[in-house]
Amino acid sequence: MIYLKEGNLTIRSMKESDIEDFPLAFEQQGWYKPQELYKDYYMQQSKKEIEVIVAENDDRVAGYAVLKPGAHYGPFQTTNTPEIADLNVLIKFQKNGIGHKIMDTSEKLAKEKSESVSLAVGLHSGYGSAQRIYIKRGYIPDGSGVWYKGKPLAQYADCNNSDELTLYLLKKL
Secondary structure, eight states: OEEEEETTEEEEEOOTTHHHHHHHHHHHTTOOOOHHHHHHHHHHHHTTSOEEEEEEETTEEEEEEEEESSOSSSTTTTSOOOEEEEEEEOGGGTTSSHHHHHHHHHHHHHHTTOSEEEEEEEOSGGGHHHHHHHHHTTOEEEEEEEEETTEEOOTTOOOOOSTTEEEEEEEEO
16 A cells, blocks of 8 residues: 655555565665564564555665554553554665654554554664654653563663663654
8 A cells, every 4th residue: 555655755555575675775784684574574464463664765665664553562552552663764765754754654544543652762872863753753751661671670770771671652643
């Protein structure tokens, strides 16, 4: 399904060729993203368990996000609040508004099912751009504090500043 066509940019659902295209594109910028990840996403999308929103620029994959009907982890797992996960824009396509277009589409789809949408963001500097984008878009911390390895991190507890150290955010749609 095509959600948006604007000049050279297309926002669409994942298609089967993305299973090969994304790992190759990420490898070219030095990131490892296994093909199995995209096979799994495609399979889940075909079963209507998730929606994978893909940005394409000049017929080349540029980025994506996964929209889940509900959170599997974190403070929203017992609610029906949709969750945006795994937002990625290839470095060569960043700072062109592509991440915002993916988020716009994800939020529009989430609004069809809920008044809110959630997401988790990592806390180390590698997530700095994502942290800023989410705050600018109106996402606010849910108040449950920092989570580590899928559980709320106790006050003064030790942790590793890895991808598993996250903050959950919520946006009213």
